[in-house]
Structure formats: structure tokens, C-alpha cells
Amino acid sequence: MAQSVILVAQASTTSPAPADAVQNGTVVQEQGAAPAATGEVHATTEHSEAPVGFPPFDASTFASQFLWFAITFAVLYVVMSRVALPQIGSIIDKRKARIDGDLKEAERLKGETDKAISAYEAALSEARKNAHAIAEETRNSIRADIDAKRKAVEDDLSKKVAEAEARIGKTKQDALSRVNEIAADTTAALVHRLTGEANPADVQAAVAQAVKE
Amino acid sequence: MDPEAAKLMGKLIGAGIACIGMGGAGVGVGVIFGNYLSGALRNPAAAASQFSNLIFGFAVTEAMGIFSLVIAFLLLYAV
Amino acid sequence: MAEQPIEPIHQFRITNLFDIGTFGGNGTEGSGTHLAFTNSALFMVLTVGLILAFLILGSNRRAIIPGRMQLMAEMTYEFVANMVRDTTGTEGMKFFPLVASLFLFVLVANLFGMFPYFFTVTSHLIVTVMLALIVFLTVVIYGFYKNGPRFLKVFVPSGIPWYIIWIVVPIEVLSFLSRPVSHSLRLWGNVLAGHIVLKVFGGMVVALLAAGAWGVVSILPFGMAVAMTGLEVLVAALQAFVFAVLTCVYLHDAMHPGH
Structure with a gap:
């Protein structure tokens, strides 16, 4: 970079116009009103009268800037606090409420699902128990039936045997x-x-x- | 020597001297970022949480350099 | 282009777009208060208009599922809201509109300044001083309104022996009073210095191009100007952030004096 700075210094000797303009910036304000010099440099954009030195230190522009800054910032603040931020805030709050509501709803549904599952499981175990009972009962009744029938048959047989024996005797x-x-x-x-x-x-x-x- | 030229010379030299102050800000900013980096390398997990402190310290330190720059501008343009 | 002056401070010149008039004074040239709609005012209006259009039109649809613009508006909102909440606590949210206004005004004004031929509102000391004074006066007035005389404890750090207080308190007073100075000068100086450096490199390019064969070397300052533009965009956003964070820190002091 130092090299290019030196080059600029050299360039200024060959091309006086831009380099002079750079120097004029300081020299002009140094000498106060120098109409010829300033007019030449700033003719294209200069609207304000009095030639200014360093613009941020030019007190003649302070009043305008103060006024417009106060107006624009007041408008900005009022519209921000009354319209813009509440609008965005309400959207965010609404979304948050919606998400919370949805989450709560999901929680509720999950609870319902859990309840339904546990009820189903209870019913299932109940049914299983019932099935056991019914099977047991059926088995018992069948066994009793079989026993009764066997007993009847055996009684019958033993009676017939006894009869036959009697007859034989x-x-x-x-x-x-x-x-x-x-x-x-x-x-x-x-x-x-x-x-x-x-x-x-x-x-x-x-x-x-x-x-x- | 022409008094106007002497005044101009004094202003320019003074502005140049005022800019030396920015070197201090450069050292300060370097210390801040260097220490942040070494701290971040030691404990990368905590680095992100300290980023706003880094920016804050950087801004406050850099303000010192800006002050000397402002003095230089004042000397150049407003005196 | 060639007619444009290349002195680096020309970009900060304020021009009157139309005059409003001169108030007070004795009628001679330069006396009284001259008011005009200047290029600075134009860019203040543009800045405010852009911010409000961005935020209000962006979120106008009030969609639950945001579009691009609404998402950006909401991210901006959340960013500033989190900054205020983290630094000043929930209590500080009543200053959220103020901080958001300051942050967005500085940010958009700085970024406007990055466009060539655009005026940079924040490159003028009076504007940054007023921004800083808004914060300073808010801190002082709210501090005394909320805490009464206890606000003066902001000058007395807790837990130091009495014989040091006599040294510390003047320092604290001085540092408190220098807050608006540093607050405004930091922003102004960064913006001003960045723009001057950009224009200095730009001027080098022009000077080298006018120097015949040496024009080849102009690629060096041109590349530097490009790099500096990137850096200045970063600085523009960073200084807006720093301005807002410092505002929050100062407001925190107003709410909780006595460290």
C-alpha cells in the first residue's frame, strides 16, 4: 500500500487536476471565502452559499439537521411504538399462543390416548380372565358330565354284572x-x-x- | 516563515501526532481479540456466549482510537 | 464522473434541496437560523420510511406461518427484543421501542451510506450527538423519576472503603458525563473515518488512472477499496449494534443504580 501512496504522489505531478482538488479541500477553507477556487471545484453540486470547511463542523447546517432529525425520529418512535412493534409483537404472541395451545391439545390427546390404551389393556386382561374362567367352567362341567355319564354307565354295568351273576348263580x-x-x-x-x-x-x-x- | 503557513504546518503535524493515539487502540483491540481467541481455543463451548462481550469490549476500546482520530479531524478542519 | 471532485470530505457536504426560510437574525447574510430540507433530511426521511415500510408492510399479512419479509421483520424484532431483555431484564422492555428505533435508525442510515452517492446521515456529529443525548436524557430523567435521589448511587460503587470514595466518585461522575460524548463520537468517528478511507482509496484509483502507464497499478487501491467496502458494511452493522447495546447498558444503570 505504501508503494501506491508514493505512486499517487508521483501521479500528482503528472496530472495536476485531481491532486489539486485534494489540496484545495484544505487550502480553500483555510483561506475562507475564495470564490474562484471553490466555484471551480464544487460547481457541480454546490447549492448552499457560504463555502464550508469540514461539513460535520459547519454550524449553519445544524438547525436544519436538528429539525429534520427531531421530526423524523419522533415519527419513527411514535409509529414504532404504536403500530409497527405491537403488530409484530402480536403476531409473535399469537403464534406462541397457538403453538402453546397446540402443544396443550397434543398433550391432552396424548393423555386421552394413554387412557384409552390403559382401558383397552384393562379390558383385555378382563376378557382374558373371563376366558379363563369360562374355559375352566366348561372344562369342569364337561368333566362333571363325563364323570356322571361314566358313573351311570359303570353303575349300569355293575348292575348288569350283578344281575348276570345272580342269574348265573x-x-x-x-x-x-x-x-x-x-x-x-x-x-x-x-x-x-x-x-x-x-x-x-x-x-x-x-x-x-x-x-x- | 509566513504565519499562515506555520499554522498550517502546525495543524498538519498535530493531526499526524494525534493519529499516533490510534496505535494504542490498535494494541487494545488486538489484546481483546487475541485473548478472546485464546480463551475460545481453550474452551470453545463457552466462546459463543462471550461474543457480545467481545463486541462490547471491542467497541469501547476502539472508541479511544476514534477519539484521537476526531482530534486529528478537529485539527485539520476545525481549528 | 470525471467532473466529480475527489476530495474525501466532499461526500459529507450538506446541500439544500429546498429552503424553508431563515428565522431570527438581523437579515444579514449568515445570521439567524436557516432551515431547509437538505439531502441529510431526505435521507433521514428515506431511512425512517424504509424502516417503517419494512416492519409494517412486512408483517401486514399477520400470517401464522411467516413469508420472507415477515420472517425478516420478526427476526429483527426478536433480535432487538432479546438484546434489550438480556441486558436490562424484563423490566427494561418498556424501553424496547426506543432501543429498536435507535438501532434501526442507525443501522439503516449507516447502510444507506454504503451506497455510492448516497448521503450518510450518521456521518454528521449533530445527528449522533442528538442520538446520544436522547439516550443520556432518558437515562437521567428516568433514573431520577424512578429512583429519586438514590439514582446518585450510580456514582458510588458499592463495597469500597470510604477513603477511596473521594477518588472514585469524581472519576465515576466524569465517566458518566463522558458517556454521551463517547457514545456519539464512537458512531460518528467510525462512520466518518470509514467513508473517508473509502474515498481516499477511490481518489487514488482516479489519480492513478489519470497518470497514463501508472494506471495499471490502480488495481491495488481499487482492490483495497473493495475490501474496505466490505469492512465498512460490517462496521455499519456493528456500530449500530454497539450503539444499541450501550443504550441498553446505560438504561440498565438508570433502573439499577449502585452497580
Whole structure:
């Protein structure tokens, strides 16, 4: 950069116009009113009369700046505090309220969902318990039924067995009682054939005695 | 020497001397940013929270340099 | 372009767009108070108009889901609101319109100044002094209104021995009184110095281009001017932010004197 500054210094010797203008800026205000010099430099944009030195220190412009600053800043402040900021603030508040409301609503719905889930689970476990109970009951009743039927069948069977046994015993007894008779008849027939005669009463007594022996 | 020329010379020299004061502000701003950077490298997590303090310290320090610059302007244009 | 003077302070010149008149004085040239609608006033009006149009028209639709302009307006609002809330607390939100007005006025005025041929409102000391005085007077008046005589505790740091107070209090008074000075000079000096530096580099470009073969070298100051423009945009935003933050800090003192 230092190099280019030196170059500017050199340039000023070759091109007097701009370099003079730079110097005039200080020299002109130094000498106060120098109409020829200022007119030449500032002719294009100069509207205010009195040539000024350093513009920020030019007291003649203070009143205008003061006035317009006061007006514009007062307008800015009033409109900002009355219109602009409340408008934006209300939007932000509204959005915040909306988000909070939505969050609360979501919270509420979540609570409802949780409640529904727990109710469903309770119902499910209830149903499961009921199902257990019903199954147990059914099993019990079926078992009881089976038991009853088996018992009936067994009773029936044992009764029939007993009957059959009784019948067999009777038949046996009958048979046994017939044995004497048959033996007596047979004996009587044998005796009759052998002897030609037979007293049935004697035969029977003899048979009975033989059976006894 | 022409008194006007002497006055101009004095003003320009004075403005140049006043600008030396900006060097102090340069040192101060360098210290602030350097310390911020070394602190930020030690604890990067805390760096972001101190950024506004950094800017504040920078502005306050830099004001000193600006003051000497203002003195230079005053000498150049307003005396 | 070639007719434009290249002295670096020409850009700060105030020209009368139309005269309003001269009040007071004895009728001779230069006496009395001259009022006019100047280029400075024009840019103040433009600044205020742009801010209000940006904020009001941007948020006019009041949409729950913001558009681009509304989002920018809301981000600006939130940025300033957070700055005020962080520095002064919720209590300080009553100064939010003031801080927002100051911040946006300085910011937009500074950024307007970055356009070539535009006038920079904040490059004039009277404007920045008035901005700083608004803050200073608000602090003093509100401080005494809210705290009464206790506001004077702002000069007495707590927890120092009595024999140091006699040294510290004058320093504190001096620093308090120098606040509006530094507050205004900081903004003014930054803007002024930046614009002068830009114009100095610009002037170098013009001078080198007029110097025949040396014109090739003009790329150096031209590049510098481009870089400085970037820096000045940063400084414009930064100084507006600093101005607003310092305003908040001073307002905090008004609400809570006695450190």
C-alpha cells in the first residue's frame, strides 16, 4: 500500500487536476471565502452559499439537521411504538399462543390416548380372565358330565354284572338242584332196568344220601 | 516563515501526532481479540456466549482510537 | 464522473434541496437560523420510511406461518427484543421501542451510506450527538423519576472503603458525563473515518488512472477499496449494534443504580 501512496504522489505531478482538488479541500477553507477556487471545484453540486470547511463542523447546517432529525425520529418512535412493534409483537404472541395451545391439545390427546390404551389393556386382561374362567367352567362341567355319564354307565354295568351273576348263580343252583333229580331219575331207570322194579321214594332217599356223602 | 503557513504546518503535524493515539487502540483491540481467541481455543463451548462481550469490549476500546482520530479531524478542519 | 471532485470530505457536504426560510437574525447574510430540507433530511426521511415500510408492510399479512419479509421483520424484532431483555431484564422492555428505533435508525442510515452517492446521515456529529443525548436524557430523567435521589448511587460503587470514595466518585461522575460524548463520537468517528478511507482509496484509483502507464497499478487501491467496502458494511452493522447495546447498558444503570 505504501508503494501506491508514493505512486499517487508521483501521479500528482503528472496530472495536476485531481491532486489539486485534494489540496484545495484544505487550502480553500483555510483561506475562507475564495470564490474562484471553490466555484471551480464544487460547481457541480454546490447549492448552499457560504463555502464550508469540514461539513460535520459547519454550524449553519445544524438547525436544519436538528429539525429534520427531531421530526423524523419522533415519527419513527411514535409509529414504532404504536403500530409497527405491537403488530409484530402480536403476531409473535399469537403464534406462541397457538403453538402453546397446540402443544396443550397434543398433550391432552396424548393423555386421552394413554387412557384409552390403559382401558383397552384393562379390558383385555378382563376378557382374558373371563376366558379363563369360562374355559375352566366348561372344562369342569364337561368333566362333571363325563364323570356322571361314566358313573351311570359303570353303575349300569355293575348292575348288569350283578344281575348276570345272580342269574348265573340261580341257573347254577337250578342246575345243581336238577342234578339230584336227574341222578335220581337215572338211578331209578338203572335200578328199574336191573331189578325190574324201583321205588322212587327209596331211590330218591338213596341218591340224596349218596350226594350227601 | 509566513504565519499562515506555520499554522498550517502546525495543524498538519498535530493531526499526524494525534493519529499516533490510534496505535494504542490498535494494541487494545488486538489484546481483546487475541485473548478472546485464546480463551475460545481453550474452551470453545463457552466462546459463543462471550461474543457480545467481545463486541462490547471491542467497541469501547476502539472508541479511544476514534477519539484521537476526531482530534486529528478537529485539527485539520476545525481549528 | 470525471467532473466529480475527489476530495474525501466532499461526500459529507450538506446541500439544500429546498429552503424553508431563515428565522431570527438581523437579515444579514449568515445570521439567524436557516432551515431547509437538505439531502441529510431526505435521507433521514428515506431511512425512517424504509424502516417503517419494512416492519409494517412486512408483517401486514399477520400470517401464522411467516413469508420472507415477515420472517425478516420478526427476526429483527426478536433480535432487538432479546438484546434489550438480556441486558436490562424484563423490566427494561418498556424501553424496547426506543432501543429498536435507535438501532434501526442507525443501522439503516449507516447502510444507506454504503451506497455510492448516497448521503450518510450518521456521518454528521449533530445527528449522533442528538442520538446520544436522547439516550443520556432518558437515562437521567428516568433514573431520577424512578429512583429519586438514590439514582446518585450510580456514582458510588458499592463495597469500597470510604477513603477511596473521594477518588472514585469524581472519576465515576466524569465517566458518566463522558458517556454521551463517547457514545456519539464512537458512531460518528467510525462512520466518518470509514467513508473517508473509502474515498481516499477511490481518489487514488482516479489519480492513478489519470497518470497514463501508472494506471495499471490502480488495481491495488481499487482492490483495497473493495475490501474496505466490505469492512465498512460490517462496521455499519456493528456500530449500530454497539450503539444499541450501550443504550441498553446505560438504561440498565438508570433502573439499577449502585452497580
